[in-house]
Amino acid sequence: MKQQPPHTTTTTRAPRFGAGPGWLSYFSLGGWAVVVVALVSTVLVLLPDDRVEADVTLWTFAPPHARMYRPLLDEWEQDGSQGSVSIETLSLPALERRMLGGFMSGVPVADLIEAERRVASRAFGGPVESVGFLDLTDRLREDGLLEAINESSFGPWTYRGRVFGLPHDVHPVMLCYRADLVEAAGIDVGEIETWDDFARIMRPLMADNDGDGAPDRYLISFWPTYIDNIEPLILQAGDGLFDDDDMVRFATETNARVIATMATWVAGPDRIAADVPEFSAAGNKLKLDGYIVAALMPDWLSNIWRQQLPELSGKLKLMPLPAWEPGGRRTSVWGGTMLGIPKSADNPDELWQYAKRLYLSPELSRSLYTEGDIISPVRAHWDDPIYDTPDEFFGNQPKGRMYIDLAPEVPRRTSSPFNKMALERVQDALIRLSREVESDPGLSGAALRSRALELLREAENEVRARMMRNVIATGAAGGSAP
């Protein structure tokens, strides 16, 4: 056998692609695959865009909204009464980034933007002139829409007395309860007027029938970590988080009583609440298992329960929220959407016509209810018999009419960019109070309310310090465009 010289190395190259022409062997099979993919994708990117540009583009974050709007817009385009509208559905964070990016840097945004409450409030701040949306106040007044639309629906889109969005909804809140369990226990919900009544009358449903030392179920889905449940209950009580001048003010006797009651719901010997998250498989399983009897139910959420929990059809019913005191408000509000026109839009008058036609159309109001269980903010549409239709999912109750009856009572909300911060500090106070109740079950009554007020004062002072530090918000500086 022939031996290799000691200092020579032999490299044997693996055969490349086949035995074809020489250039084929320049790359391996994988290498050629990459080259082909690169070339094909380059050609596809460079192909001319055959999409016809629409007259108007609309951004929305909710696919169901897009599905409702599309047939109407197509119909209006076909009958020649309106130009074409392209709807782009973006996730909420993406819409927020693109909207704010556009407002900050001037890059193009859609002609019409449908924004959820928390996203829209990001556009508010500083002088009115710096808000990225067009001020619609005068247009709304001239068209009589300030009276035609439910008043509280304007709240989240009103900044420094000016309105920047056309309201999409009202979103009253009711209490949804397991009618099968409640009626089997012989409980008459008609006797419930206040939250105290609710806890007292429903308590037999928390019996420990399986003998494991813990209640078989809890009365309400509520937990301090779920911030979305806290705000409606605070608003329901009436004091809210901000005063009329949008200065933080939540350390009040009323709010102290509310968070003291909430703390006893989730901790201590009188606990009645459980953590059953919305929008999750785990939460849905607990609902199906009957782990909770009742939950706060804005109109839009009833649609999500209908879709995600069909097994509960006929087992649920709705009732007005128990009030915080006899004769008190029996509803609240949760969520909200508006349609706004960016200031940078070329043809605001034409866009205003588009926005009005879409949001004020009776057809859309019907679709909102039949497909989304959402009641329209346009008062004139509330006479539509569609709202009186018995709803099989909710024990054949005329659900729409029940929500509409409560709509005028819906509390007004702030648009303050500090709302989230204030709410988080209230949440922190509630969490701390709940821990104190857990570790000291004797903490109750006046002492508990006093401690609640103390915690709320601390929280309010912290938010106020941040607000006062903001020289633009407080007017200490005029602010300038960067």
Added chain:
Amino acid sequence: MTATRHGRFAPYLFLAPFLAVFAVFVAYPLAQSVVLSTRQMFGPTASTYVGLDNFRFLLQDPLFHKAVRNTLVFTAGSLFIQLPVALGLALLLDRPGLRGRNALRLVFFAPQLVGLVFLAVMASVIFQKRTGVLNQILEEVLGDRLGWVLQSGPWLDYPWLESQVMWALILSALWMYAGLNMVYFLAALQNVDRSLKEAASIDGAGVVRRFFAVTLPAITPVAGFVVLLSVVGSLQLFELPYILLNAGGGPDNQGLTIVTYLYQSGFETGDLGYASAIGWVLAIMLAVFTLLQRFVLRGRNA
């Protein structure tokens, strides 16, 4: 001569694309963030000069203090729990004659393959009350035992993401990063001179003595690198709490970290000026830690 002159410019020509990208995407934003840190912003376009007020407010901001405290606790968790576990795993895999070494290596390293976001989502499911896997196992194994931990209710209802937020974060990070750090340690262990260990063994050194006298000094440079990576990564902690705690700091801000607070200030409250100030304080903290570590290692090597 012309060729020589051209040759003199050639390196700059080659560097030009990098320098252009660096200038646009690194140098300019960096300089801009210094300017921003002296301004207050509110809403999309309103902005005003506030000098050093952002930094002054940071010093007295209880939320920032809490974020710093939480971040340092997490960093300590990384250093004193995660790294020893990673080293332990590496020592286990370095044992001669271990069966299933490759399979174990894959198991320990696997969390890296799925990525932090996926793992955080999984962790949020695991730590759920009532339906979470961890509580179901604890309920099954412990039953009524250790009731003093629970205060009230069964293990099934134990609120990890409310009462033990930092532990939930540290355990999730342990799951994610122990395998990665194990690989670094394993590579270092495999480079330790076997003859030194054998010599120590012949001299009568036991396992513990051999580890501290031979193995640990030999892997110190790599350990130093892993410590640096862990500290830097821990100080920059963001995605894990963001996902695990639903985009916030968790109950009573127990899981608020410096970068989460930076994000909240800049992109939720809308004050990019304050966020920039937080970013610069974080950068200074990172620089201090890095210098400190270099100083310690240099002293040790000397």
